[in-house]
Amino acid sequence: MVIHKGMKTNYHYVLWFDDDRTILVKHETYPYGLPDFDDPRWVYLSSMGENSLPFHKEIEGYLSKKPDVRLAFQPGTFQMKFGTDALQGIYKRTDVFFCNKEEAQRILKIEESDIKKLLSSIRGLGPKIVVITDGPEGAYTFDGREALFLRAYPDPKPPFERTGAGDAFSSTFTVALALGKDVREALMWGPINSMSVVQQVGARAGLLTRKQLGAYLAKAPEDYKPKMF
Amino acid sequence: MTKKYDFVAIGDIVTDAFIKLKEASAHIDVDKGTREICMRFADKIPYEEVYVVPAVGNSANAAVAASRLGLSSALISNVGGDYFGEECISQLQKEKVSTDFMVIHKGMKTNYHYVLWFDDDRTILVKHETYPYGLPDFDDPKWVYLSSMGENSLPFHKEIEGYLSKKPDVRLAFQPGTFQMKFGTDALRGIYARTDVFFCNKEEAQRILKIEESDIKKLLSSIRGLSGTAQTPRWPRLVSGFRAPLSQTSAAIILARNAFPSFRKSAYLRILW
Numbered sequence: 468m469v470i471h472k473g474m475k476t477n478y479h480y481v482l483w484f485d486d487d488r489t490i491l492v493k494h495e496t497y498p499y500g501l502p503d504f505d506d507p508r509w510v511y512l513s514s515m516g517e518n519s520l521p522f523h524k525e526i527e528g529y530l531s532k533k534p535d536v537r538l539a540f541q542p543g544t545f546q547m548k549f550g551t552d553a554l555q556g557i558y559k560r561t562d563v564f565f566c567n568k569e570e571a572q573r574i575l576k577i578e579e580s581d582i583k584k585l586l587s588s589i590r591g592l593g594p595k596i597v598v599i600t601d602g603p604e605g606a607y608t609f610d611g612r613e614a615l616f617l618r619a620y621p622d623p624k625p626p627f628e629r630t631g632a633g634d635a636f637s638s639t640f641t642v643a644l645a646l647g648k649d650v651r652e653a654l655m656w657g658p659i660n661s662m663s664v665v666q667q668v669g670a671r672a673g674l675l676t677r678k679q680l681g682a683y684l685a686k687a688p689e690d691y692k693p694k695m696f
Numbered sequence: 697m698t699k700k701y702d703f704v705a706i707g708d709i710v711t712d713a714f715i716k717l718k719e720a721s722a723h724i725d726v727d728k729g730t731r732e733i734c735m736r737f738a739d740k741i742p743y744e745e746v747y748v749v750p751a752v753g754n755s756a757n758a759a760v761a762a763s764r765l766g767l768s769s770a771l772i773s774n775v776g777g778d779y780f781g782e783e784c785i786s787q788l789q790k791e792k793v794s795t796d797f798m799v800i801h802k803g804m805k806t807n808y809h810y811v812l813w814f815d816d817d818r819t820i821l822v823k824h825e826t827y828p829y830g831l832p833d834f835d836d837p838k839w840v841y842l843s844s845m846g847e848n849s850l851p852f853h854k855e856i857e858g859y860l861s862k863k864p865d866v867r868l869a870f871q872p873g874t875f876q877m878k879f880g881t882d883a884l885r886g887i888y889a890r891t892d893v894f895f896c897n898k899e900e901a902q903r904i905l906k907i908e909e910s911d912i913k914k915l916l917s918s919i920r921g922l923s924g925t926a927q928t929p930r931w932p933r934l935v936s937g938f939r940a941p942l943s944q945t946s947a948a949i950i951l952a953r954n955a956f957p958s959f960r961k962s963a964y965l966r967i968l969w
Contacts, residue, residue: 478746480715480810487738491715493746544740 471497483668486626494545501525506533509645511638512557514543520553527556539641540594541565541634547574551592563644564594565637568601582607583614583696596650598640598657600633606658607696610650615693620658620683624666631670635660639680651693659683701794701837702767706856707755707844707873708824709773709788709798710807711780716744717814724814733812733819750780751787753807754843754873759793762841770794772834774827777802797832801825824875831855836863842887844873850883857886871895877904881922888922 480491494516501522512526523546530538540561542554551558551574558564566574571585579585582599586609589597600606605618636657643653659680664673675683721741725732735741751760756771763769771793775781777800784806785795810821824846831852842856853876860868870891872884881888881904888894896904901915909915 475746480713480743480746482735484737489735489737490740491717491743492740493743 469497469500469502471495481630483628486665487629490630492544499525501529506536508535509537509539509641511539511541511641513541513546513634513637515545517545517548519545520549523549523554523557527560530560531556537562537644539563539565539637539644541637542570542574551575555593559593561594563596563598563641564589565598565600565633565640567633568599571599583609586614596644598637598654600636600657602632606636606654608650608654608693613695615651615654616696617654617658617693618691620662620691621688622662622665626665628668629665630668631664631673632661634670635664635674654693655684655687655691656680700768700835701770703759703762703769703839703841704772704797704834704837705755705759705762705769705841705843706772707842708753708807708846709751709756709771709775709784710753710809711748711750711784712752712809712811712820714747714749714811714813714818716746717812718742718744719815722812722814733814751784751791754871755841756784756788756793758841758843758869758871759788760791763792768794770797770834770837772797772832774799774801774825774829776800776804776806776825778806780806780808797834799827799830799832801827829855831859836866839867839869841869841871843871843876845875847875847878849875850879853879853884853887857890860890861886867892869893869895872900872904881905885922891923894919 474497475495477493477495479493482489482491496516496518499515499519499522510526510530515522530536538557538561540557541564546554547570566589568580568582568585571589572578572580575585575588577588579588582601585599586597586607589599590609590611596608596610598606598608603619605616608615639660640653640657643656644650648656660673660675663675663679663683664670667673717735718741721743722733722735725734753773755773759769759771769792771788775784775798781800785798785800788795788798804827805825807823807825809823812819812821826846826848829845829849829852840856840860845852860866868887868891870887870893876884877900896919898910898912898915901919902908902910905915905918907918909918
């Protein structure tokens with residue numbers, strides 16, 4: 468963590484109305500730079516400010532020298548705005564990619580609503596595994612072999628505040644892969660943390676331990692199984 | 697240990713976050729007769745800048761104005777046991793406003809208002825925490841400045857009235873906030889009767905008196921009439937027509953004059969008007 472004296476910390480204001488929210492956002496223009504951080508098994512790359520394009524080149528350079536480090540990429544607002552050309556190297560190097568359906572259309576600059584086409588178009592940009600979420604409708608994956616769909620995990624009670632549902636899904640899916648699970652099992656892990664996070668305020672409070680997640684997995688309904696589509 | 701203060705302000709302290717919205721990200725809708733601020737729902741809206749201002753609110757501002765103008769000043773108010781409360785207290789200390797009578801409520805939050813600033817106007821998201829209000833032992837200042845408090849503060853106003861009735865030498869400045877106006881002039885009769893100097897703006901005067909009158913002379917004398925006849929007239933009662941932010945400063949000017957009697961009366965009256 469780098470502390471920039473004289474600069475402000477990013478602060479977002481979430482106007483929470485009903486069970487949805489409008490977020491007033493501002494990313495401070497920090498001078499981004501990679502520290503010496505050794506070689507983790509996984510790097511998880513997501514939302515950054517609009518001045519971070521050169522930093523993405525630096526990350527790309529690092530990853531090109533470290534073929535054993537695996538990359539999960541869940542683009543934020545500005546990473547989508549940079550475009551797939553500017554971030555070509557990142558897309559090519561990505562092991563697992565996450566976005567929701569509307570973001571997939573925005574990234575590809577197409578109106579297409581057929582999920583299979585969206586999955587394979589994004590996979591065409593480089594990622595080995597592509598995951599597209601569709602909120603309460605469920606989630607889809609494509610790894611070049613099979614296209615899978617899984618329904619959302621049933622809510623124990625109506626969602627309270629939806630911030631962080633997609634983030635929880637993506638990070639949990641990635642962790643399952645890091646723990647050696649296959650795509651089918653990772654797909655079953657993600658929605659459980661999404662379900663848990665929307666029961667509380669904010670993106671972090673509802674994140675589960677492995678034991679808690681396992682308990683939900685054990686009592687999942689019969690139809691909570693990935694299906695080919 | 698308490699010491700004799702010139703000026704003790706009583707009222708809520710708050711942190712304001714001024715969030716400056718970008719032109720393109722919001723608009724004002726006038727379709728429903730009122731002006732409403734509109735943004736895309738369930739979207740991310742980039743804002744231009746945020747300015748976080750701790751330790752404000754009518755009474756806190758008045759205490760700072762008095763301190764900067766040379767009076768020994770204190771604030772009777774409440775904060776939560778959180779970061780923002782600590783920040784409010786350290787800001788008052790920087791302004792040399794005594795925090796001896798500040799109460800920190802563990803497990804409660806500090807008042808925090810969000811100001812959505814668009815074009816040159818603002819929409820404020822407000823919340824007054826429901827602190828258990830109560831008067832500390834604060835000795836007898838020369839002046840008490842009473843202003844904005846939460847909606848659960850009516851019994852506290854009775855307590856203040858009781859204190860003041862026992863201390864005829866303590867002078868009272870009163871600049872009612874939203875809830876003090878809502879309590880009404882009947883519920884706060886004792887406070888109005890005891891007030892030496894009263895401040896509000898023109899629209900507030902109409903709201904307080906529940907009349908449409910626009911003749912300032914009539915508004916002034918009607919509000920002056922709220923003092924009742926229970927007490928003999930005290931030091932000249934004045935009613936200011938200034939807007940709120942100015943009136944806190946002008947009150948401090950009067951009080952500075954009181955502390956430094958060499959100010960000529962005509963001079964401060966000119967300042968006030």
